[in-house]
Amino acid sequence: xxxxxxxxxxxxxxxxxxxxxxxxxxxxxxxxxxxxxxxxxxxxxxxxxxxxxxxxxxxxxxxxxxxxxxxxxxxxxxxxxxxxxxxxxxxxxxxxxxxxxxxxxxxxxxxxxxxxxxxxxxxxxxxxxxxxxxxxxxxxxxxxxxxxxxxxxxxxxxxxxxxxxxxxxxxxxxxxxxxxxxxxxxxxxxxxxxxxxxxxxxxxxxxxxxxxxxxxxxxxxxxxxxxxxxxxxxxxxxxxxxxxxxxxxxxxxxxxxxxxxxxxxxxxxxxxxxxxxxxxxxxxxxxxxxxxxxxxxxxxxxxxxxxxxxxxxxxxxxxxxxxxxxxxxxxxxx
Numbered sequence: 001x002x003x004x005x006x007x008x009x010x011x012x013x014x015x016x017x018x019x020x021x022x023x024x025x026x027x028x029x030x031x032x033x034x035x036x037x038x039x040x041x042x043x044x045x046x047x048x049x050x051x052x053x054x055x056x057x058x059x060x061x062x063x064x065x066x067x068x069x070x071x072x073x074x075x076x077x078x079x080x081x082x083x084x085x086x087x088x089x090x091x092x093x094x095x096x097x098x099x100x101x102x103x104x105x106x107x108x109x110x111x112x113x114x115x116x117x118x119x120x121x122x123x124x125x126x127x128x129x130x131x132x133x134x135x136x137x138x139x140x141x142x143x144x145x146x147x148x149x150x151x152x153x154x155x156x157x158x159x160x161x162x163x164x165x166x167x168x169x170x171x172x173x174x175x176x177x178x179x180x181x182x183x184x185x186x187x188x189x190x191x192x193x194x195x196x197x198x199x200x201x202x203x204x205x206x207x208x209x210x211x212x213x214x215x216x217x218x219x220x221x222x223x224x225x226x227x228x229x230x231x232x233x234x235x236x237x238x239x240x241x242x243x244x245x246x247x248x249x250x251x252x253x254x255x256x257x258x259x260x261x262x263x264x265x266x267x268x269x270x271x272x273x274x275x276x277x278x279x280x281x282x283x284x285x286x287x288x289x290x291x292x293x294x295x296x297x298x299x300x301x302x303x304x305x306x307x308x309x310x311x312x313x314x315x316x317x318x319x320x321x322x323x324x325x326x327x328x329x330x331x332x333x334x
Contacts, residue, residue, distance in 0.1 A: 002205045004277050005198070005212035008172075009041045011080075016053045019045050019080040023073060026201065027169045027215075030324035033073045034169035035262035036218025038098065038112060042067060044211050045080045046094055046116040054084075059092050059118040061210065065267040067114035072261070072324075074100060079108065085115070092118045121272040133308070135284055135300065137186055139193055140178060144280050144304060147176055147195060154182045155195055158221065163256040166321070172200050173219055189226045192285045198277075207277025214267060216281060217299040217312035222260055223287045224295065224318055229257065259324040264315040271309045280304055293318045 008027070012020050027037040043062050050059050078098050085093040097113040140154040147155055158175040161167060174197040178187070187193075196216065198206030208216065282302040287295050299312040 002207045002277060003198075003200050003203055004207050004209045005040050005200075005215060006044060006209070008200050009037075009044050009211075011041070011044050011048050013048065013052055017049070017082045017084075019048060019082070020077055021045075021080070022077050023075050025075045025168070027172065028075060029169055030166050030256075030259060030321065031072075031074070032259075032261070032324055033075065034215070034218060035069060035265060036215040037169060038069075038073055039065070039067055039214025039218060039265055039267065040212055041078075041214075042080070042096055042098070042112075042114055042116065043214050045082065045096055046118060047211065049082050049094065050092065050118050053082075054087065054092070057087065057089075057092060058123075059090075059120050061119055061121045061269070061272060062116050062267075063119045063121065063269045064117040065114055065214070065265075066116075067112060067265045067267075069112045069262050069264070071109065071111045073098065073111045076100065078111075090119060094118060121269070135302075137184060137191075139282060139284070139302075140182060140184075142195060142282075144195070148279075152176070154179060158194075166256045170219060171202065173197065173216075174199050175221065177221065190223055190287045190290075192220055192223055192226075194220060194283050194285075196281055196283055197279060205279075207279060208281050209273050209275070209277040210269060213269060213301065213310050213312075214265075216283060216301060217267060217310065218262065218265065218314070220283060220285045220299075222258075223285065223297070224258060224260065224290060227290070256321045259319050259321045260316050261319065261324075262314055262316050266313045268311045269309070270311070271303070271307060273303070273309065278303060281309065290318070 009021055014020055021041055023033045027034050046062050047060050078100050081097045083095040085095050094116045096116060097110050099108040099110045102109050142155055143152050146152045150157065155176040156179050158177050161170060164171055176195040178193055198208050198212060200206050284300045286298045289296060295316055295318065297314040297316065301309040303309050
């Protein structure tokens with residue numbers, strides 16, 4: 001059976017309102033678990049909580065999430081504590097806190113917390129209207145069968161991540177980006193389009209489910225890089241030879257220059273993906289303002305049929321990557 005994100009985050013229930021998970025090194029950026037990976041962990045905790053503690057309510061699907069990253073999380077065991085804010089007949093609201101034990105005083109410290117709205121997308125009913133909403137500029141057409149074989153005329157795989165050991169989380173997906181020669185003139189550097197496949201631990205046949213949407217909306221080539229270090233991003237797209245990339249890296253800093261920690265992430269889920277998952281999803285990421293070391297991101301996720309699956313908004317920082325690597329150790333045990 002094709003792996004999904006539920007296989008990546010094996011949540012364990014330890015009481016009616018507490019759950020644990022070992023945050024994995026292979027989903028880190030530097031020493032810090034990727035924010036999207038953490039977000040999807042919250043989604044799985046919320047789904048698990050409603051399915052086990054409140055199964056009679058039949059509200060297994062997160063439809064909206066607001067998450068604030070208070071401090072950097074660490075590899076190792078994390079404790080999720082759930083508070084039932086409101087349990088309703090159609091909508092329930094949960095407050096969830098991720099905490100980890102500190103090495104210097106052996107006490108738990110809150111690292112991230114958020115509110116998640118739960119419902120049942122499969123049984124939703126009510127007024128529906130066709131808004132005729134479309135992305136602008138429109139995405140380039142794609143033949144996904146040909147793309148899987150590497151032959152699509154508009155998109156090519158992002159094969160050469162210059163800093164794979166730093167951005168280990170990115171090794172769990174395949175990104176297919178617009179070919180340089182096909183990029184429209186009206187397509188600004190502040191917009192990134194990609195078709196994405198889930199490849200956990202480089203397993204090629206992973207599938208996207210709603211559990212993975214948090215990870216998906218936080219995993220993309222960083223827009224800032226296209227401005228401050230275009231050679232590296234061009235090399236990642238295969239526009240320079242391995243020899244040219246090696247020469248560039250040897251003549252510059254041998255590490256990623258920036259780290260982009262997320263402060264706040266919002267997610268709005270529009271559609272329920274099949275339980276077995278889907279192979280392909282399209283993601284558009286757009287930045288409106290990059291200013292004073294802080295920037296925003298708007299993210300839209302579409303399926304193969306062009307239907308909107310989810311939207312997301314981020315508030316993030318731009319800091320030197322050394323900030324990621326200098327951190328106090330934690331015990332990692334409950």
